[in-house]
Amino acid sequence: MDIDLNGSKVFAHTGGQNFDPSLPVMILIHGAGNNHTFWGMQTRYFAHHGYSVLALDLPGHGQSNGQPLQNISEIASWLWKVIECLRASQVNLVGHSMGSLIALEAAAMHPEKVESLILVGVAERVAVHKDLLRAALDDDPSAYDMITDWGFGKWSHLGGHQVPGLWMQGGSRALLASGSPGVLGCDLVACNEYTQTIEAAKNITCPSLILIGSKDRMTPPAMAENLIKNLVNVEIQTIESTGHMIIVERINETIDIIADFLIRVAT
């Protein structure tokens, strides 16, 4: 669906169902250089299981207009404007990688409006390797390769996509390459410069789920420990032999874990 935000188009995929704010609202926030299609089947699943899902394209990404926003706080503020546009009073925020930083910051801004917070592939600092940052800022395709290499666990480098016939690394690279020039670099700078995770975590009051890939090289599990200590009512789920691209590497497991968590939060 297209959302008109002060004259600028924001695109959100709703998983094949019409958006209905009377249902529990789930906002899916993608990572750097990606778009809503990163969430693939998760969007459809939750849209057909009692949630009104919005898999957003951040500004300048996918089918949303505008330029990418410069920092995580700015994107979190933008997110609340979108939510207000939709007249959703309470939301479940789900973010992956950069999206998890946005979800965390947004939840800290308005903790009273957040039913639950789900952070996938998160760390206290999402520090970006200088070579990746340079390549992304130069729109050098080697940046797509670095993210694809480091993003997937070694197990996934051999394949084993749960969707028959798909090749994870090819999909990841093609999705990154489909972005507009400058977008990935802008996103990675925003990740690199965001240092407010602990302060944000202290403001969170809702139940949180941290979903970790045991072999994540981009946000290693150990780098989430301090963040976890500063969250109240937090649950940690680790998926073995999985890298940073948990959502793609373990489609069905992430659906099961998130669905189970949300049911428990609601009851």
Add this chain to the structure above:
Amino acid sequence: MVEAKFLKFDTLSLHAGQHPDPIHGARATPIYQTTSYVFPDVDHAASLFNLERAGHIYSRISNPTVAVFEERMAALEGGVGAIGTASGQASLMLAVLTLMDTGGHIVASRNIYGGSHNLFLHTLPRFGIQTTLVDPRNPDEFRKSILPETRLLFAETIGNPGLEILDIPLVADIAHESGIPLMVDSTFTTPYLMQPFKHGADIIMHSATKWIGGHGIAIGGVLIDSGNFDWEKSGKFPTMTEPYLGYHGLDFVEEFGPSAFVMRARAEGMRDFGACLSPQNAFYLIQGLETLSIRMKRHVENARAIAEFLIEAPEVSWVRYPDLEGHPDKDLAKKLLPNGSGSIVTFGIKSGGGGARKTGAIFIESLEIFSHLANVGDAKSLVIHPASTTHQQMDAEELQAAGVGEEMIRVSVGLEDTADLVSDLRQALRLSQK
């Protein structure tokens, strides 16, 4: 600067898409000889049918053994995904029907496999899809033949049997200027000799029956999606970008982004047309992939040796092999096919007493190691007379346009000892002239 580290071609050809069986530890890919898969519960079943969860439903649509083959092919070609099909021809038909409806138009190379030629010129028109055939050595003909209703440019990486090398970067640019994908049949090259996505192609098909399987034991095909074509920007492909009632209004680009084509081809094409690859054949094709690179090296070595022998043979009027001096595409072959130009060699046999056809027949029937049959890409060396077999349905004018003369012999060079192959050809050539 650090560099990304991915598994290399030879490793992927042995491992991509398969982990040891988690229950029994089987190292080889198990053959999942099953039609269907038990659902844990009703909701799970409904989610699978509605593309909300990943998994298998019914082996016409997907199968775990076939999925290993598909994923391995996608990995070797550098695509986002692949679909195994009952044959190479099923792959071509699946692509066409996924991309266009009645009223669609294709621009295709005229120098292609006889079966594809028939499909384009005689079968698809019955369903309202027209094709214009062009000279693959003249890319401008592709450009000039594009109509407002054109939805696909198609050619073989190496033409059959003319052995023309397609200038993929040039033809891909022509296709993309018009918002149309370029699909190539890469059967003759395999991903070991060329990865067409790197040169700009958008969709690849293979008759996996040939070098990929490599042993002449299983019919199969595969369709691979690069994920690079921008269907939305093109605006010419409603099957990709508009709601599909067959899946409750699913919009494949909106839903699956770069994987839209391969997802649509499976969701609709395998469900409704159903030309699926059997798990047993997928297993055979996987065995072929595991030795693809070492076989292709030997195929190419033998093919070069045979071509060089034939050039010197007094019974031969001409020899065609892209690596040879004098081949019109030699420079292009060097650029696009640095690992070699495949293992098909064609040549003209000098007419003996009873004319070209009779001379060819004597030659073929005199061979003792080469097998006379309608296939290529076997580990064993093969031979055929295209004008009377694979390209038989073409009339004289079409044969001429496709570069298939009555004197032409096509050889698919196998893996036997080179000296034995040369010796066999020598004795048969001598007999043909008596």
